[in-house]
Amino acid sequence: MQTNSVLLVDIGNTRIKYRLLNDDADNVTTVDDLSALITYIEAAPLTHLYIANVGKPAVEEALAQLCNEQQIIFCAVKTQSDAFGITNSYQNPQKMGVDRWLAILGAAKLTDKPFAVIDAGTAVTVDFVANGQHLGGWIAPGFHTMKKALLSNTTRVFENETVPEQLMAASDTEECVAMGCLAALQGVFWSAKRRLNNQFKENVIIFTGGDKKLLTSACDGDSLSAANLVIDGLARYAEKASFG
Numbered sequence: 001m002q003t004n005s006v007l008l009v010d011i012g013n014t015r016i017k018y019r020l021l022n023d024d025a026d027n028v029t030t031v032d033d034l035s036a037l038i039t040y041i042e043a044a045p046l047t048h049l050y051i052a053n054v055g056k057p058a059v060e061e062a063l064a065q066l067c068n069e070q071q072i073i074f075c076a077v078k079t080q081s082d083a084f085g086i087t088n089s090y091q092n093p094q095k096m097g098v099d100r101w102l103a104i105l106g107a108a109k110l111t112d113k114p115f116a117v118i119d120a121g122t123a124v125t126v127d128f129v130a131n132g133q134h135l136g137g138w139i140a141p142g143f144h145t146m147k148k149a150l151l152s153n154t155t156r157v158f159e160n161e162t163v164p165e166q167l168m169a170a171s172d173t174e175e176c177v178a179m180g181c182l183a184a185l186q187g188v189f190w191s192a193k194r195r196l197n198n199q200f201k202e203n204v205i206i207f208t209g210g211d212k213k214l215l216t217s218a219c220d221g222d223s224l225s226a227a228n229l230v231i232d233g234l235a236r237y238a239e240k241a242s243f244g
């Protein structure tokens with residue numbers, strides 16, 4: 001299989017991301033809806049499509065049908081209990097979002113140290129891994145999701161488009177909301193860092209997701225960042241299938 005004919009697709013709860021297997025890992029395209037992805041697939045000379053879907057099953061079904069029509073081999077990756085030297089802690093791995101599983105696999109390629117992978121998107125997920133063992137994780141609301149929840153449960157609280165670069169105390173409603181949600185997001189980072197530091201002398205935090213920039217002002221020298229670890233995890237499955 002030619003790596004420029006293999007498309008890797010991450011279907012989240014809000015948006016869709018994709019790149020070709022032989023593209024640079026940073027070269028990820030983000031689209032808001034399925035129609036944009038379909039247009040791309042129809043024009044590209046693809047042989048294989050790997051997807052990770054945590055969104056609606058209907059999206060996956062539509063893509064499977066399109067691939068069938070276009071004679072593209074369709075591979076929907078699912079969370080496993082054991083693969084690539086990583087053992088999942090979930091008793092029922094099917095319940096774990098495949099984006100978390102793939103982010104773990106993508107992150108594991110970047111370090112041999114115990115790590116926490118933080119994916120900051122619609123939800124913020126944290127997963128802890130040491131010596132090939134997943135130690136469990138957390139699911140929290142993402143930055144945008146927190147703001148939406150706050151606004152829908154209050155009358156006099158408003159937001160704006162501010163994406164703060166640094167955590168500060170604010171003196172205006174919209175700024176207070178942005179800073180408060182940033183503080184909550186950074187709290188997830190600090191809690192993960194403290195947990196790792198308590199257990200492992202050497203460790204690393206690895207960030208990914210659309211909101212990873214919100215975390216970079218909190219992080220230190222022991223942090224790594226990757227454009228889309230979910231897609232990097234998909235790449236491992238695609239590479240294994242083609243190169244064994």
Ligand SMILES: Nc1ncnc2c1ncn2[C@@H]1O[C@H](COP(=O)(O)OP(=O)(O)OP(=O)(O)O)[C@@H](O)[C@H]1O
Nearest residue numbers: 012013014015120121122123142143144209210211
């Ligand atoms: N149109 C948009 N809708 C939602 N979030 C957006 C939008 N544009 C930018 N964002 C930013 O992207 C963040 C989400 O990050 P990311 O792109 O990883 O996730 P997503 O595609 O929304 O989520 P997921 O992959 O978890 O479904 C939001 O918190 C927000 O700050």
Ligand SMILES: CC(C)(CO)[C@@H](O)C(=O)NCCC(=O)O
Nearest residue numbers: 054095096097098099100123139
């Ligand atoms: C937590 C999200 C929404 C993050 O995208 C996704 O991984 C998901 O739907 N997970 C299912 C629940 C779980 O992972 O335990």
Ligand SMILES: [K+]
Nearest residue numbers: 119121122123
């Ligand atoms: K996510």
